[in-house]
Amino acid sequence: MVKQAKSENNDVGKHNLFTGLKGFIPLLIFLAAMLSVYFNLGTSGIFESAEGRYASIARKMADTGDWLTPRLNDMKYFAKPPVTYWLGALGIKIFGANEFGVRFFLPVAAGLTALGTFFIGRLFFGTLVGLLSAMLLCTSLFFQLAFRGFTSDPFLTAAETFMVLVLFLYLNRPQDKYKYLFWASVSLCFMIKGPPSLLPLPGLIIAAIYTGQKQALKSLFTFYKGITLFLVFGLGWYIIVSFQNPGLLKYFILNETFLRVFSQAHSHSAPFYYFFALIPVAIFPWLGLFFTSLTQQIEEFTEAPTSTYLLLWIAFPLLIFSFSQSKIPAYIMPLMVPIAILTAEGIKRTFFEHNSVALRNSRWHCIGISALTALSGVIMSYWGYLNFNGAKKIGQMAIFGGIFWLFCALIILAFVLKASRKGVLIIIAAIIPGFMLFVLPYLDGSEPYQGNNRLPSQHVFLKQIAKALPATQKLLFVDNTLKSWYFYTGKNAVACGIPADDDYNGREINSPENFVDKKDTLQNIKPDTMLIILENSIPETENIIGKKLNVIIGDGEWKLAQTGSSSVK
Structure with a gap:
């Protein structure tokens, strides 16, 4: 070597x-x-589920001062060693429990x-x-x-x-x-x-x-x-x-x-x-x-x-x-x-050596990159046009980003005609960072992008809950949890209908009070307990409770609901 x-x-x-x-x-x-x-x-919210899990564990460390034992929803969580959590917790200590701090x-x-x-x-x-x-x-x-x-x-x-x-x-x-x-x-x-x-x-x-x-x-x-x-x-x-x-x-x-x-x-x-x-x-x-x-x-x-x-x-x-x-x-x-x-x-070898082979190869590479960039720009713009009505913000980003890539492709060809290999490299290097300039200032991570699909951040929903509900409000997750829950609310949550993650991070060994039996819990639920639930879990939950659920806040598939007074027919 x-x-x-x-x-x-x-x-x-x-x-x-x-x-x-x-x-x-x-x-x-x-x-x-x-x-x-x-x-x-810090513009976009914390994404589910991996980033939400890391962020919640980091905030728990910052809140409790326990830097040895990672905890997710108050459960010991040893899937990964602690250095990443330490860095996130340190950022939270310096800048607060927000997206910029943890990142x-x-x-x-x-x-x-x-x-x-x-x-x-x-x-x-x-x-x-x-x-x-x-x-x-x-x-x-x-x-x-x-x-x-x-x-x-x-x-x-x-x-x-x-x-x-x-x-x-x-x-x-x-x-x-x-x-x-x-x-x-x-x-x-x-x-x-x-x-x-x-x-x-x-x-x-x-x-x-x-x-x-x-x-x-x-x-x-x-x-x-x-x-x-x-x-x-x-x-x-x-x-x-x-x-x-x-x-x-x-x-x-x-x-x-x-x-x-x-x-x-x-x-x-x-x-x-x-x-x-x-x-x-x-x-x-x-x-x-x-x-x-x-x-x-x-x-x-x-x-x-x-x-x-x-x-x-x-x-x-x-x-x-x-x-x-x-x-x-x-x-x-x-x-x-x-x-x-x-x-x-x-x-x-291709762009900095001065021989006929390098010149010919660089020219063909530039033409190929220009063609691929142009094709990608056309596809992205067309996708934005097709989804504009249902996802206006993402559609606009895709259209303008695609147009930017088309301009990059044309400028690359112009530099090829001028035989400026260094100029071509500069434009190629600007393709992705330039695109990010279009996207990042306007993206919060929870936008719809195609049909009922949304980007996987629930920060708007969770911030609404944290702001609207008192600290003493009883909450119950049903069938699933939002991993960024603790990061945004600073509260532990009880959950039902969720299988143990694995042999160690399971309900038998870790905090069984946070994972309760679904049927028994829902049949005996008190009126002042609110449910955080996916839309497709509502019918089964209503059948178990025997009463309709009233949706109070919703964002995409996730709903905050409370037991109503009318019975399920």
Whole structure:
């Protein structure tokens, strides 16, 4: 890896336009990535259900001061380690229990991820590719969407990026300081998402062995001070809470690791090819350049150590995720870093080398990107037109966003005619951030978008309830819960008709008073108890109670209802 990186650096030096700015480039990258995510960060409500769950747990931590035990609706909830909750709770402590507060550290994670991407790209291929890697990452569709949701994955992406960066720095120059930093970053990753956070390492270890770094790896993984660091800071929380909660260790190993991979217990199943189909969408608008660069890197897999590292960094986690029975789009967020670096190296070859082949390839790439952008713009505008009557706000956004993409496509073609490859890159980089400028200021997350479908934030409904009802009002969820309930109301809720989530976060072990028997509860419900209920659950609930329900407040499918005086006929 080291020889390849040095050789590439010398080539890139011919194109270095940033000599006077070298000291400022990392700071500029960090600020650009961070500020792009800060833009309208608190405009939209908290989305159900994952973000609502994380946000409610974070607020519970901030309210109670119990930073050790995550709680959802007053139940112990150990599905994820606490670092994400800590960051959300800290943001709430600083800015209050609002959307901006709980999401405050997401842009910091975005900036750190872009910064780490730059450093790895520079280490592999030089300053230009490092800069292109960070630019490509920040202007991709998935980055701009995924770093706005308060879950563990954005923070994991930042931590994993630095874990891999430190590993490469160590392999490039084996020193004890990198050993300490590596094991510290491993500990942080493990405290963000547990065993899945270490998935990049097997592929990179194989690559290191293949490229002759076996002795350096042996020294790193037998470094007892680093292992001790991991045992204390990476496993310490797990050990403490496992002693405090009998059965929790089994839950960590069985439910959150084994069953998530080998069973459909977590209800997130998808076809094997799911992530292979998702990656081209995630990397938009750079997908054509990604496929070209991927082909080049595969051809050089056995010859160029950088290709070996990049491809195995991507391939091993991707195969594990694809074979896993639980598939969520955010799983591939950390893979966007090697994908960005791989694609950026292809951009350097295509847009910054002065030969007839590079000129011809860049022209065809630009025409392809222009055509894809134009097609996407037409489809989006047409979809907005079709759904304008039922979803005016979303329809307007789609129409104007589509028109913006059509203009981008035309400007790309204009730069192609002018043979300005650098100008084309600037316009391509503006496609997604420019679109976000149209969308974010006007999106609150609860808008209808097609038929009866709505964006999955219930913040308007929950804020109405929190404002209208007294603190002593008795409330009961029926058949389902809103995970952002506690975040917006600061109240625990009793629920009925909801099965236990799993063996540990179940009603038998955790707070059984919050999960009561449905039929018995509803048949004996008191008139002053209000129900938070989905519209399709109302008929069955009325039959059990024997009386009609009067809807007081409603937003989409969710209703706040109270038992009426008339009987069900």
